[in-house]
Amino acid sequence: EQLSNEGNDSRKYIPPQLREKAESMDAKKKEDLIRLKKNVKGLLNRLSEPNMASICSQLEEFYMRNSRKDMNDVLTDVILAACVTSALMPNRLMMEHVLLISILHHNVGIEVGAHVLEATVKQFDEHSRKVSETKECDNLINLIAHFYNFHVTNSVLVFDILKKLTSNFKEKDIELILLLLKEVGFTLRKDDAVALRDLILEAQSKANRVGKQFHDQTRIRFMLETMLALKNNDMRKIPGYDPEPVERLRKLQRSLIHNSRGDFLLRATLENLLTADQVGRWWIVGSSWSGIPMIDNTSAKTQQNVAVGEVSGKIMELAHKQRMNTDIRKNIFCVMMTSEDYLDAFEKLLRLRLKDQQEREIIHVIVHCCLQEKTFNPFYAFLTQKFCEYNRRFQMTFQFSMWDRFRDLKNMANVATTNLVHLLVHLLSRKVVSLSIFKAIEFSELDKPKVKLLRQVLHKLLVDTEPEELVAIFQRISGISKLGMLREGLKLFLSHFLLKNASSLGSLEQANLLKARVDIAEKALQSKDIVLKF
Numbered sequence: 220e221q222l223s224n225e226g227n228d229s230r231k232y233i234p235p236q237l238r239e240k241a242e243s244m245d246a247k248k249k250e251d252l253i254r255l256k257k258n259v260k261g262l263l264n265r266l267s268e269p270n271m272a273s274i275c276s277q278l279e280e281f282y283m284r285n286s287r288k289d290m291n292d293v294l295t296d297v298i299l300a301a302c303v304t305s306a307l308m309p310n311r312l313m314m315e316h317v318l319l320i321s322i323l324h325h326n327v328g329i330e331v332g333a334h335v336l337e338a339t340v341k342q343f344d345e346h347s348r349k350v351s352e353t354k355e356c357d358n359l360i361n362l363i364a365h366f367y368n369f370h371v372t373n374s375v376l377v378f379d380i381l382k383k384l385t386s387n388f389k390e391k392d393i394e395l396i397l398l399l400l401k402e403v404g405f406t407l408r409k410d411d412a413v414a415l416r417d418l419i420l421e422a423q424s425k426a427n428r429v430g431k432q433f434h435d436q437t438r439i440r441f442m443l444e445t446m447l448a449l450k451n452n453d454m455r456k457i458p459g460y461d462p463e464p465v466e467r468l469r470k471l472q473r474s475l476i477h478n479s480r481g482d483f484l485l486r487a488t489l490e491n492l493l494t495a496d497q498v499g500r501w502w503i504v505g506s507s508w509s510g511i512p513m514i515d516n517t518s519a520k521t522q523q524n525v526a527v528g529e530v531s532g533k534i535m536e537l538a539h540k541q542r543m544n545t546d547i548r549k550n551i552f553c554v555m556m557t558s559e560d561y562l563d564a565f566e567k568l569l570r571l572r573l574k575d576q577q578e579r580e581i582i583h584v585i586v587h588c589c590l591q592e593k594t595f596n597p598f599y600a601f602l603t604q605k606f607c608e609y610n611r612r613f614q615m616t617f618q619f620s621m622w623d624r625f626r627d628l629k630n631m632a633n634v635a636t637t638n639l640v641h642l643l644v645h646l647l648s649r650k651v652v653s654l655s656i657f658k659a660i661e662f663s664e665l666d667k668p669k670v671k672l673l674r675q676v677l678h679k680l681l682v683d684t685e686p687e688e689l690v691a692i693f694q695r696i697s698g699i700s701k702l703g704m705l706r707e708g709l710k711l712f713l714s715h716f717l718l719k720n721a722s723s724l725g726s727l728e729q730a731n732l733l734k735a736r737v738d739i740a741e742k743a744l745q746s747k748d749i750v751l752k753f
Contacts, residue, residue, distance in 0.1 A: 551568060
């Protein structure tokens with residue numbers, strides 16, 4: 220029997236000395252994990268509001284010294300062991316534990332909160348299928364409510380759970396609906412009043428259809444009264460509702476978060492979290508996601524792997540064609556090409572945690588891709604805007620990148636020049652960058668490519684922008700002594716290159732509009748303090 224088993228085993232033969240080494244390494248790994256779990260458990264046993272800062276700091280150090288996977292596994296196990304018991308746990312204890320996770324979620328990375336949230340939701344799904352008098356489901360619902368309260372997840376997950384409970388509509392489900400609405404009902408009303416209204420209508424309809432089957436009608440009436448109080452925004456009608464503890468801990472949360480910029484909310488649905496092992500985790504940067512369940516059939520797996528490989532290969536081939544010749548540039552390019560939208564790209568690029576010179580490559584790659592498009596793609600403009608608004612260093616990098624482009628205009632294709640015009644107009648009209656970006660251009664030595672670029676940018680900016688906004692844009696460079704030459708150069712350009720050929724640009728109405736807008740721009744350049752009337 221042993222021989223037949225060995226015959227069927229296709230694993231590679233491992234020599235005894237290497238086998239012993241692997242076993243000793245596994246034993247050491249187990250010891251390290253036991254020690255790590257003991258340390259984390261010791262910290263969480265002492266967790267309270269006054270020592271929240273010191274415990275967060277120590278856990279962040281553990282994340283630096285250990286692998287994130289080990290830390291996430293250990294932290295999740297300890298948190299759930301402490302909070303999910305057969306007895307109902309105190310609400311304060313729940314809030315403090317979730318507050319700790321939310322701080323690590325912001326300071327260490329979103330995979331921390333995502334890991335604990337996924338485990339919590341899976342345990343809730345498992346316990347909700349059982350008929351039990353114990354309070355595990357209540358504790359898990361409480362944890363999920365506070366994940367929403369402390370901005371780890373958004374309202375989509377909470378509404379998914381409420382819809383699931385409403386569709387089941389047993390006594391335990393009604394109890395859990397009441398618990399969840401008491402904790403987060405008014406916050407849900409602020410975030411998505413329409414979705415809450417639809418849920419209330421569904422619950423009322425369900426209560427009318429099957430409510431008579433229950434022996435005790437009190438709980439159903441109480442649920443409907445609670446929903447009515449939420450609908451009317453009447454906090455007094457909900458017994459025991461007290462938002463003060465959550466608000467106090469939110470203030471503490473804001474004081475302990477180092478990285479408050481960016482979007483840290485997880486937008487995974489209930490289905491996403493429950494099927495994460497089969498389809499992947501799209502909400503975590505770097506995780507694979509197939510978009511369809513992985514079927515056990517071997518041939519189906521092979522086809523799926525080929526498809527994923529082809530997509531990756533195409534992106535890498537495209538990166539090579541675009542001369543993304545360093546690993547940093549390739550990573551930035553692949554993140555941009557596989558993002559859902561500019562906000563998703565912005566968040567994922569920040570998660571790369573690039574430093575100094577590496578970070579500057581983000582703007583360079585965005586600008587390069589923008590200019591290579593056959594037609595202008597606003598994605599790059601909004602992404603550049605997001606980075607420039609996020610930190611001034613990206614704004615400076617963009618400015619230097621533009622100066623390089625201005626010097627190379629004669630070698631630039633017409634399509635690239637057109638895309639550059641659209642990009643500049645987008646950022647200038649939204650006051651992300653100022654007209655001082657043109658100070659590197661010598662107006663006394665303008666060549667044809669520079670004249671063409673400036674004419675297109677200024678014409679589009681003047682015609683497409685409202686007068687009030689136009690004043691704000693041009694006033695940004697007035698009253699600054701260092702920009703005197705730029706102001707004089709712009710005035711000369713407006714009168715000589717734009718107005719001189721205004722009649723040839725189209726109809727008389729368009730020419731008059733351009734003249735009026737040039738007049739507004741010239742007046743705005745003269746003084747920052749003058750309030751112009753229209």
